[in-house]
Amino acid sequence: MDVAALIYAGEQTSTPWRFRLDELAWRDMVDMLKGDDLPFVGLWCDGADVHALFLPDGHPLAATLALEGGRYPALSPARVAASLYERAIYDLFGAEAMWAVDVRPLLDHDVWSAAPPLCAAPGRGGQRKGLVAFQPSDAMAAAKGRVEERGPATGDLAPPFYTRLVLSGTLVANAETQTGYAHRGIAARSRHARVEDVCRLSSRVAAGSSVAHQVAFCQAVENACNAQVGAEVALLRVALLEMERLFQHLYILAGMARLAGAQLVASHCMALREKLVAEAAPITGSRLLMDVCIPGGLSVRDATQMGDLCGRVYELGQKAYPLLVLLWREYPGLSALLGRVGRIQADDLERVGLDGPVARAAGWDCDGRRIMPAYDGLWRYTSGRQNGTAEDRALLLLDEMEESLRMLDLASARIGLNAGGTVPLSMQDGEGTGLVEGPWGGVLYWVRLAHGRVAEAFCRKPETSALLVFEQALPNHAAEDAALLACSLGMNAAALDG
């Protein structure tokens, strides 16, 4: 029996792909997962149950376990990525993961006004005043060497997190992060909330992946309602997703170039991005493509112009692209520097579940667009260098930009003057998932609808796993390369903290 069969053997819930296990079966599942490659997506709690979601062959399969005395057997001994979810569940619900591999707080650092905020009867929160204390793991606490600290306010323009480095000479020997500074309580805000309000929130989980979050959330709601948007809306969403990928890849490439000291390359990337964003904003209504999707349809400012817009973005992008690639490849020292930073093996990425461009640049063939029907005839498999360094990632982002431009060109011919049209959703109680390939990897939403509202929502995003990869990759890097490494891995504290 494999793990999937064990889950299917559980008690069927009202959701066809979710099964309730008893504690013994859950423990067996954890044991068997150690030798099974069932793709793990995420773990969440709703106060009464914990749910573990897997994605065999791209289809959702969830196991549910009732909390017993506020506890449940941890999944992290079998899936290391689960440890971040377990830590978040403890902070938010007070539910304890037994035999967890890491029990440090992730989001709550004793300053919240209620704790645990989402449990049935939250108590008064921590009374800490002043800066929060860093809580190291045992290994970190024992590490000897010069300590360097970064963040949470570095003066740069990215969301806040803290990194502690213990140096041996000039190189990092031990590294650990502390997150939670940007925790806004999105899970709490999504409970019993109106669908359109949660959609607006999904827009703002992480700027730069806004469309991915909106589309995944909308798909989850539509699936829960057994509704399907038309092919035109699906295509317009693909166009928005690819525009976002294009803009975000340019933003990240600019960031990597800047941190590597190649200012000229950085300004080229940002100037092109600005040109494209300025073209898109009057049509979409938002420079960062926020609030462009609603469940059942789209909410761009002028959907009839979207076909034209795709064509214009393609033309502008195509014109500037060859020079950008040339500049990137020929800029003195840039390739050499990036080639020395952040080499990561595909196996390590699979182990922690970091997909997206980071995984593809290391040779792990994973791309959610392969299983998204709306991409039929648009997406195609391409491959480039796969050595897993920051340079490979940069080159892959450049390749993916070219592919996004090609898809926008194809889409522009198909969209024409089509304005999409919205499907009126008849809200019904139920659960649904939606999966989208965002700029940094798979964004998945699970929602439970009840009484026409969102009862609970869970979001899986690549930035969770990126944190683990960042911490593991830091040793043996020069301390000054930490920011470059984080940028090349798509670290984003706003997304992670939620």
Place this chain on the structure above:
Amino acid sequence: MGLIRAVMNTVFWKERQKRKPLGPRWPLLLFHVDTGGCGGCGMELQAMTCLPYDMQGAGFGFVNSPRSADVLLVTGALTRTMAPVLQAAWEAMPNPKGIISIGNCALDGGVFSENYAVMGGLERRVSVDLAITGCPPSPQEILNGLCSLLGSAAQGGKKETPSGG
């Protein structure tokens, strides 16, 4: 947060003028703190530092230490975890100094209103010298706002792009 009282008034400008005249060679130095937003306002600030916006020409520059900053630039809703960090950055800045909020959530929480983790925005806690609203405001709107402090119009006459989302 009680200690933050912005003083970008006549005294600020007089004192600053004594130390260094305004202009591209002596820019007004900004220290950015993201106090817990979605990162969108930070991305627009990053865009403002690049072409075609002439931030330096307009007389502004970013610094990576509050000790050398004239103005604290705040984006994002104020989380309870970031409030003491913001306070520490403010205290580290030399006098005279000012504070500017960028985006809706830095001002009043925006979509991230007060809850167990978020205090809302700076409004009613701190007297801000300038609030540039939008979710996010565009780079041109931010630059125009900053320039309004200097009493000069933004450079370039760029066409406006929408904000509000």
